[in-house]
Structures are given as structure tokens and as C-alpha cells.
Amino acid sequence: MSLGDEHGTSGGYADTGQTRTRLPDGDPYGGAGRRGRSSSRSLVTVVGVVVLLIAAIAFANRGGNGGSSADGSNDKPATSATAATGDSPVRSKTAGIPTGFPHTQQGAQSAAANYAVALGSAEMFNKAQRHRIVDTVYAPDSAADRQAALDSAYSNESFLSNIGLAKDGSAPQGQTFVSRIIPVGTKVTSADSDNATVEVWYTSLFGLSGEASTNPVSESWYTTTYELRWVSNDWKVTDFRQKDGPVPVGRDQKASTADDMTKAVEEYGGLTYAR
Template identity: 55%
Template structure:
């Protein structure tokens, strides 16, 4: 998913984080990364560069560009950071919140929860990936993207990420891939179409004593073109760009065991605008 349009977003406060400057896990010494290291192939949590290129190719000329003439708003508007207090949904499909309202708040809630699902470890397993594709995208987009997605998550790519052909990590290791939305903004909206940007913190890497690719964080903005279809918001196309990233802080990097335990013990949320 190629970097999206360069939009201007509302100023936000600083969050302090620290990225590990060396292997914090104390296992095998870090190897000098090869030219095609796993980290260089991942530009966003759970999404490979190969996948980005494939989707960019598939999305060409899909008619869902950011210049919809029917859009009521062509610029992002400032929105309060406080929660709206409106319950987003009461239902889930395959563990993903669905059934959002046909409103701007509903579109923002949908985009946030879809980003979480598409940034999860489920994307590294063929069956769960295809299920998410058909659940979250319009039928036309799902048909168009199925092949490129499966090709992007090839056995070779999974191996470079330290996973087997089914997307499973080695015994004793925990593969981490999470998206944590920080905020959303509506770039365009009509009753049947919406363009929503989700600013998020991403986590990706392998937690294990022998890992040379520890879990690190990144900041991204994921922009979704949504369409009201079959009683819910569905993705027509999506793009990503780096940042905005806050200044790194001085937090001490966690150990492999601490990261694995946190991933196992701390579940996710249903995100609401």
C-alpha cells in the first residue's frame, strides 16, 4: 500500500517512546542484516513492501481516488480528541467489529477497527487473510486483491520474517504484529462514500531469546476509501504514509519475555470515534 496523499492533520501532543538501539533480548548476537533483511521488507505493521506494490498495482484506475467530485468535504477538519461516547457496534464477524452506522462517526470507527484487523498476525496466514479480505473490502476489491495478496505473503517472505509457511513463529518465540489507532480524521464524506485517515502506532517483530529481529515500533497514517455496501462500510482502496512520529523518549526497552507476556495478556479493543 503506497504512501498516501500528503494531508495536513491537526496538531497533537507528544508521546514519549524509546526504540531499542541494540538487541534487547540478550540472545544470539545480532547478525549484520543482509541486503534484503526482513525489516527492510516491512513498511507497516503486518504489511509487506511486496504487498504494498501489489495492491498499488491492483488499485490503479479503480475510480475511488481522493478527488471524488461528489464529496462534501475536500479537506480534513479539526476534530475533538475526546471520545464521542457513541457505542460503535454490537456485533462482530470473525472477531472483527462490524455493522457500523452510516455516519461520519461510523466511518471513522470502521476505519480504526479495520486497520487493527489488517495490521494483525492474521494477515500472515492464508485462510485468515482471505477471510479478512472478503469481510472488509468490497466484493470487487476483494476479487482484485486476492491474488496479489497471496503472492505477496509468499513462503519466501514468511521465512524472512521468521515464520513457517502457515505464518507460525518458531517454538518458544512470539511473532508480534499490531496496530494501535491514536486518532482519526474524515477527509471526505458523503452518505455513500468516505475517506478516513487513521493515525496509528505499529508494533512488529519477533520476541524470542534467539531473535535477531526484536519488536520495534513505528508511526504511520493509513487512509481508507470506504463505500457503504450491504449495510456496512467496506474498503474500496487504502494507502499509507510514514508519520507523524513523536520525539523518541527514554523508556527502557523490555525483555523478550516481557514482550511475549504482554502480547499474551493484553487484548485489543473495539475502537470508537
């Protein structure tokens, strides 16, 4: 039995459910590359968490000459827009993370996007908050193993030092730690009644905002594929894999000042994602 597609039903599941969710606070900011990035990113990737950085990025708007055939028809591939609202928006939360997604492909996409945001947040650097996040987004039989791997990574003093954080994951005095993932789009690559594979394309912000920061907030682009399973009336993560890009051409912009970046981080809240 298959989950319904975005415009119909199949396998008994109405595929009109869509979800919106509040994401952890954070912000965009452009800056120079950070030291120790290669080793830090490698370590985080191994344990299954992508914590990368992003800045107030402007997509390079490049006008195209083509896109239409000789007969005037548009030969560009069709896209599926992300809906701003849904018929069955998620209203419940667990540990501050939206839960209770619809048992549909749209619900799986919403779950993947919002879980990616939680797993890429600054809260992951606090042990108690990290445990709550992992217990919430992972399937019970996967959470325990993931917790152990993450605890080992996030307690690594060399890793924390490379990104400018103290042993407890806190930022130096006078600086603000930024870690936020911003999903750009999602798609289901396979699904049946109780399993779904969802790709989340996103950009992220990561670094320390402050005058004395040696790791200013910068940006990265990735696509993470989440394996989801329907468990206890909700979608939960069982595994994931990540790859670089697609990466847009960056526009030549002047990086914001540390004060402007810190102010943005404090004033701009997260967005709601729905499919």
C-alpha cells in the first residue's frame, strides 16, 4: 500500500494533510570562513548531525535566454510549490518540537524539514536539550545509539575549541553562538504506508557573532536524506545521509558587522515549514 501523492489519495491515506512548525530561533549572516572547519565538520557528519553555517545569502539572479522551445512552449521541468498552509497543520509539540505529523507524504516532508531544523540548532550543543531533541525526532530503537554517538562528539574538547565554544558548549562572553538550518525545499524519493525517504535541501548558518570572534558566522549548502518510519502515530527518523549542495552562485555583498549580526540573531525568530 502506498501513501497518497500530493493531490490525491492512495492506500487509504488522504494526502491533504500539511504541517507547519516553529523552528528554533537563529539568523543569517555572512562572514569569513571559520578555522578548524574541515575537522569539525567531519566529526559532526560522522555522528549524524550536520551543523554548518550560513550567511545572509542572496541568490545570484541570472537571466536566461532560453527555457522556451521554438513553438513557444516552456520545456522547463515542472516544480511542486511548498504550501504556506495545510488542511491538517500540526498543533502539538514535544520538547518544543512540533510532532503529530499527518500519515501522508506531505506529513513526512514536513517532519523531515522541521526535524532537520531541530537537529541543526544551537540547542544540540547543550547535553540536556540535545537528549530531548534526539528522543523526540528519532524512532525509539534508533535514539539510544544516536545519543551515545552525539554525546561523544559534542563532548570532544578539540571539536568545541575549534568552533570557539567552551567545554560545556557555551559561547565566550560577549559573543553569540549561531547554528540554524533553513530548509529550501523537500521531496519524497520513495514511500510506502509506513516508511518514507525524504530529501531536504537547505542552507545553514554557523559561527560566533561578536567583535572578538575568530569564527564569524558563515554559510553552507547541503542536502540531507532522511529515512523516516511511522511509529506511534508519527513520523520518526531512523537514519540519514548528507551530501554537499546544490550550491548557488554567491552575490558579491559586504558582510554585516558583528553588531548587526548579533542584533539579527536576537530579533529574528524562526519560520514555519509546511508541505
